[in-house]
Amino acid sequence: MKKRTGVFVCHCGINIAGTVDVKKVADKLGKHKAVAHSEDYVYMCSDPGQNLITNAIKEHKLDSIVVSCCSPTLHEKTFQNAAKAGGINEFQSEIANIREQCSWVHKDKEKATIKAEKITRSAVERVNKNESLEPISFPVTRRAMVIGAGIAGIQAALDMANTGYEVVLVEKNPSIGGHMIQLSETFPTLDCSQCILSPKMVEVSKHENIKLLTYSEVQEISGYVGNFNVKIKKNPTFVDPDKCTLCDECTKVCPVLTSDEFDLGLTGRRAIYMPFPQAIPATYTLDDKHCPGLLPIACGKCADVCDPGAIDYDMKPEIIEEEVGAIVIATGFDLYEKEEMGEYGSGKYPDVLDGLQFERLCSASGPTQGEVLRPSDHKVPKEVVFIQCSGSRDPEQHCAYCSKICCMYTAKHAMLYKHHVPDGQAYIFYIDIRSGGKGYEEFVQRAVEEDGVVYLRGKVSKIFEYNGKIRVWGVDTLAGKDIEIDADMVVLAQAMRPSKDADKLAKLLKISIDKDGFLQEAHPKLRPVESVTAGMFLAGAAQAPKDIPEAVAQASGAAAKALAILSQENLFHSPQVAKSIPNLCTGCGMCVDVCPYDALSLKNGKVEVNEVLCEGCGTCSATCLRAAIEVKNITPYQIYEMINASLGG
Amino acid sequence: MAEEFEPKIVAFLCKWCSSAGSDLAGVSRMQYPPNVVPITVMCSGSVSPLYILSAFNKGADGVLVSGCHPGDCHYIKGNYYARRRIALVKELMEYIGLEPDRFQMSWVSAAEGIKYTKIIKDFVNILKPLGPQTNLRRSQ
Numbered sequence: 001m002k003k004r005t006g007v008f009v010c011h012c013g014i015n016i017a018g019t020v021d022v023k024k025v026a027d028k029l030g031k032h033k034a035v036a037h038s039e040d041y042v043y044m045c046s047d048p049g050q051n052l053i054t055n056a057i058k059e060h061k062l063d064s065i066v067v068s069c070c071s072p073t074l075h076e077k078t079f080q081n082a083a084k085a086g087g088i089n090e091f092q093s094e095i096a097n098i099r100e101q102c103s104w105v106h107k108d109k110e111k112a113t114i115k116a117e118k119i120t121r122s123a124v125e126r127v128n129k130n131e132s133l134e135p136i137s138f139p140v141t142r143r144a145m146v147i148g149a150g151i152a153g154i155q156a157a158l159d160m161a162n163t164g165y166e167v168v169l170v171e172k173n174p175s176i177g178g179h180m181i182q183l184s185e186t187f188p189t190l191d192c193s194q195c196i197l198s199p200k201m202v203e204v205s206k207h208e209n210i211k212l213l214t215y216s217e218v219q220e221i222s223g224y225v226g227n228f229n230v231k232i233k234k235n236p237t238f239v240d241p242d243k244c245t246l247c248d249e250c251t252k253v254c255p256v257l258t259s260d261e262f263d264l265g266l267t268g269r270r271a272i273y274m275p276f277p278q279a280i281p282a283t284y285t286l287d288d289k290h291c292p293g294l295l296p297i298a299c300g301k302c303a304d305v306c307d308p309g310a311i312d313y314d315m316k317p318e319i320i321e322e323e324v325g326a327i328v329i330a331t332g333f334d335l336y337e338k339e340e341m342g343e344y345g346s347g348k349y350p351d352v353l354d355g356l357q358f359e360r361l362c363s364a365s366g367p368t369q370g371e372v373l374r375p376s377d378h379k380v381p382k383e384v385v386f387i388q389c390s391g392s393r394d395p396e397q398h399c400a401y402c403s404k405i406c407c408m409y410t411a412k413h414a415m416l417y418k419h420h421v422p423d424g425q426a427y428i429f430y431i432d433i434r435s436g437g438k439g440y441e442e443f444v445q446r447a448v449e450e451d452g453v454v455y456l457r458g459k460v461s462k463i464f465e466y467n468g469k470i471r472v473w474g475v476d477t478l479a480g481k482d483i484e485i486d487a488d489m490v491v492l493a494q495a496m497r498p499s500k501d502a503d504k505l506a507k508l509l510k511i512s513i514d515k516d517g518f519l520q521e522a523h524p525k526l527r528p529v530e531s532v533t534a535g536m537f538l539a540g541a542a543q544a545p546k547d548i549p550e551a552v553a554q555a556s557g558a559a560a561k562a563l564a565i566l567s568q569e570n571l572f573h574s575p576q577v578a579k580s581i582p583n584l585c586t587g588c589g590m591c592v593d594v595c596p597y598d599a600l601s602l603k604n605g606k607v608e609v610n611e612v613l614c615e616g617c618g619t620c621s622a623t624c625l626r627a628a629i630e631v632k633n634i635t636p637y638q639i640y641e642m643i644n645a646s647l648g649g
Numbered sequence: 650m651a652e653e654f655e656p657k658i659v660a661f662l663c664k665w666c667s668s669a670g671s672d673l674a675g676v677s678r679m680q681y682p683p684n685v686v687p688i689t690v691m692c693s694g695s696v697s698p699l700y701i702l703s704a705f706n707k708g709a710d711g712v713l714v715s716g717c718h719p720g721d722c723h724y725i726k727g728n729y730y731a732r733r734r735i736a737l738v739k740e741l742m743e744y745i746g747l748e749p750d751r752f753q754m755s756w757v758s759a760a761e762g763i764k765y766t767k768i769i770k771d772f773v774n775i776l777k778p779l780g781p782q783t784n785l786r787r788s789q
């Protein structure tokens with residue numbers, strides 16, 4: 001059936017009319033067999049212009065319109081609304097861009113007019129075959145999931161829970177808190193990290209809207225924005241937290257001693273342990289990798305002394321299924337391993353520490369109760385060398401990027417060291433000092449002026465053990481001389497890298513990672529908290545190296561974005577999605593393979609489109625050899641007609 | 650003297666980058682020859698080789714496909730598929746005796762109005778000496 005299209009050509013003052021003969025375009029198109037009415041007007045986007053369109057639709061019984069004007073990015077919506085006001089479907093409106101892509105880029109009026117006619121005709125041909133469509137509406141599961149419970153995940157979970165929505169918080173370790181709970185004091189104010197974080201951790205554990213799943217990992221996910229189904233594996237702790245009274249009798253009898261993760265190997269722990277005193281949930285975990293007694297015949301000592309009977313060797317992993325509408329991913333970072341640093345001893349010298357170990361050494365709750373002592377002989381180190389950019393900014397051998405926070409925490413470390421050992425000397429080797437941030441530059445100055453920290457600009461080429469000390473060979477490029485220091489201790493500001501297995505999780509969630517393995521945001525400037533997958537948001541150091549204030553800000557941003565989804569009962573999706581033509585489909589599955597969104601599947605030998613997942617990119621239709629799949633309102637047939645019109649045929 | 654040959658070009662521009670880049674050329678009032686008529690598609694990955702051949706068949710002297718830079722496709726990887734297909738189209742063109750230069754692929758971001766302008770100017774200059782495309786043109 002032939003359509004009754006209306007063509008409306010805008011002058012845009014002289015912006016279009018100065019170069020394009022708009023009357024001629026309107027006249028010429030008026031002769032097209034599908035065009036029932038055409039006219040030009042000085043400003044179509046003005047109120048009178050829109051009314052003109054609405055009235056013409058009614059008066060001339062139009063079923064579709066083409067507006068020849070500026071770029072669709074500006075007024076596509078305006079004219080769709082005008083169409084609706086005239087009583088026709090918004091998808092029966094098309095824009096012909098004759099300003100940005102024509103009048104503004106050409107001077108020759110005759111040629112520009114011919115081109116404008118072609119562009120307009122192309123839009124007429126397209127709208128001629130447009131279907132009327134309604135936005136696809138689907139209900140939202142109004143709860144959220146947060147993966148990773150460092151400060152970023154905790155903040156995002158609290159923000160959402162406090163708004164009244166239920167949040168499932170998934171953490172792979174036995175306790176929440178992430179790396180921040182390991183820190184001693186925090187720059188730029190030197191307030192105690194545990195003192196500011198533990199109240200938030202307690203709030204999480206007591207919150208009626210937060211379901212906390214620790215020692216748990218995401219295993220499987222399906223669904224789409226608004227309706228994700230997530231399967232989580234909860235590992236057995238072999239201790240019933242409800243029965244455990246925290247009497248600590250079990251650790252006293254456990255015969256196993258292994259290295260303590262929380263203190264990064266500076267101390268040991270038992271096979272049954274509490275990660276640290278403020279752990280949330282406050283309970284013990286039996287680590288089955290080290291415990292000999294899961295078969296009670298082998299040991300079973302802890303169960304024997306546990307009066308309340310909280311220990312259960314038969315506890316099994318549990319698979320928990322959760323339905324959520326939005327997901328925040330906050331899996332944080334890990335430090336680049338010292339073992340990777342051949343030039344700095346590959347981690348084999350006990351008195352060469354990484355930044356986190358040094359935090360533990362300074363911490364009042366740490367292995368030395370806050371005394372800075374050498375791990376090798378427990379002597380107070382009198383000369384300490386701090387090496388910045390250890391593993392960062394080194395594209396040849398290590399990580400190419402800047403880890404951003406090390407300049408600041410190294411200044412902090414040198415200060416903390418001086419506060420603990422006032423007669424000691426701190427040296428810092430650096431490439432540049434990057435102290436952008438509120439109060440940050442002042443903080444670095446304070447390290448130099450008040451604590452007499454010596455900054456040496458240059459790299460350290462090698463460190464090695466020498467006479468019970470660590471000999472450091474470096475250069476001072478400002479003074480132009482080689483430096484040799486026999487240090488009692490060396491602290492490496494190791495690069496921040498994405499947390500272990502972040503790539504696997506990203507693959508599972510179908511979000512991208514960047515060249516360094518950090519989670520990829522949807523746009524580096526304008527969509528920094530969104531992933532490329534709708535309904536999944538990023539927070540904290542998982543997305544890029546960042547400090548606590550930035551991690552918290554991004555977490556609140558991600559929470560707000562997730563809440564924008566949860567606060568709606570229904571979501572809408574553009575109906576310009578793929579459509580299959582079953583009698584042409586042979587079920588070869590090529591389109592299924594190329595779809596970036598997993599929106600296609602084969603059912604009984606024919607392709608089927610999940611309209612909610614489909615974004616309408618059209619990759620499928622370009623791949624199909626038999627034209628058995630196309631995107632609504634931009635079908636191959638429409639394109640052929642548009643090509644014809646564009647060539648004046 | 651005969652009028653100078655003006656090649657007809659069809660340009661398939663992806664909506665998110667290249668069409669936006671050509672809009673920017675307009676907003677910045679850059680000038681380029683009016684030989685090109687743009688068709689905005691969702692993604693360079695949606696341009697079937699058949700569209701390209703169809704354009705030649707209907708009398709195009711040159712065809713341009715332009716998308717987001719590799720890695721920047723709004724649909725994650727559409728332009729990678731486009732790039733692979735394009736290599737095949739070039740081979741096919743050679744095989745059927747059509748100058749491969751009549752077909753171009755480019756990456757133009759939303760910020761690259763200047764680049765778009767230059768691509769069109771250069772393309773017109775490449776096509777002029779080639780003369781009208783007759784091999785695939787359907788007889789009128």
Ligand SMILES: Cc1cc2nc3c(=O)[nH]c(=O)nc-3n(C[C@H](O)[C@H](O)[C@H](O)COP(=O)(O)OP(=O)(O)OC[C@H]3O[C@@H](n4cnc5c(N)ncnc54)[C@H](O)[C@@H]3O)c2cc1C
Pocket residue numbers: 147148149150151152153170171172173176177178179180183185186187188216217218330331332333334335355356359405409412499501505539540541542546547548549551
């Ligand atoms: C030595 C050092 C000193 C620092 N000092 C300061 C300072 O003074 N001031 C400051 O502002 N910043 C400081 N920082 C930076 C600060 O530690 C980080 O900004 C902050 O920890 C980032 O928080 P996060 O939640 O993003 O990541 P993390 O703290 O790394 O937390 C991520 C959480 O996610 C969990 N997780 C990871 N993968 C998974 C998974 N697959 N499933 C479930 N859970 C998972 C982890 O177990 C962890 O609990 C310092 C960093 C270092 C290394």
Ligand code: FES
Pocket residue numbers: 663664665666667691692693694715716717722723724727728
């Ligand atoms: S959207 Fe631009 S190439 Fe895919």
